[in-house]
Amino acid sequence: MRALIRLSLLLAAVATTLACLPVTDLQQTGAPVVTAASAAPVNALKPVSTSTPSPAAESDIEVREVKVTPELQNPPDPPLPTPDDSYPLPPATDTAVPYPNPAGDTEIVVTQQFDETETRLAARWHELDEELLQYLTLAWDSPYQIRPGETHRFAVGLIDCCYVFTEFDVQASWSISPTVGATIDPHTGYFTVDKDTPHGTVYTVTADVENGRASPTIDVYVYTLEENPLIGRWREEKQYSCSDGEEIIPGQDQGIGELQFDADGTFSVTWFPFEVYKDYWGAYSYEKNSAELILFVEDGNYVPDDLDGSGYAVVDGSDHLLLREMWLGMRQFQPNGTNCGHLFVRDQN
DSSP states (O other), rough: OHHHHHHHHHHHHHHHHHHHOHHHHHHHTTTTOOOOOOOOOOTSOOOOOOOOOOOGGGGOOOOOOOOOHHHHHHOOOOOOOOOOSSSSSOOOOOOEOOOOOOOSOOOOEEEEOOOOOOOEEEEEEEEOOOOHTTTTTTTTSSEEEEOTOEEEOOOOOOETTTTEEEEEOOOOEEEESSSEEEEOTTTTTTTEOOOOOTTTOEEEEEEEEETTBBOOEEEEEOOOOTTTTTEEEEEEEEEETTOOOOEEEOOOTOOOEEEEEEETTTEEEEESSOTTTOOOOEEEETTTTTTTTEEEEEESSSTTTOOBBBEEEEOOOOOOEEEEEOOOOOOSSSOOOOEEEEEEEEEOO
């Protein structure tokens, strides 16, 4: 009896010793070990089985430290919502990404489709609220200008980040006013000007979105270079001194990078064109017969102090523009160097 008591006490001491040993000591004893690979996830623990595990060979035992960081315990972001059945997603080859909505509360999904010939960017939404409707426009460049005989397709969309026009796939009915001298397809928005429509004609294009929910418009100016050869973008090549008319070549990055005249009677001057930035802008008056040009500066990010906006403009052929007895200024932070004329070349891009 005393022998059995001693044996029981010995077994209890051994069990206590084994329970206090670290994991590495357990591995040496051949006891089974729960590895990281077999451990249950932190958020998905299951009841521990009471059955006796089968003996594991020492070579099969792997001891790894398992670290659980707070980031791993956070649930993943929910999936992006998708349009309902009335606005189905395009084929699986398309990529859907969230589009920043100016209104802030209407979910918009932009689908970008790629093939061998074109990249199409279209947008679909669940519901249009009244706040979003006010941002709708029909083109990136407004007002729009076009020559007789040309065709342009207008579309409903938003201008994203100042200069990117994103087209929306919506139901719209198109119309123009006046209706003489041009036509527009009421279903597709294709606008065509007759070949004999005179210079200076102005049309208003309207899109009736979703049966009257919104009616964005855009003015379209018809022009010809025969009547106004200034229209377009120009880049400075030379300057002319006031004393003797000597040609002066502007230094690197000192010449005017963009002088733009539009058919609606506005102009802008920019030394270093970047996205939608302009140095100064306003309206202009041009008399073709006398070549007299007057620039009326209305505002700007930088307006030169020595600006002289009154003089004469002569277009040589169709590629060069000579400004005489007027001065558009020097680039900001450049040394003063007032001259009395410029030579520009038409920008064909």
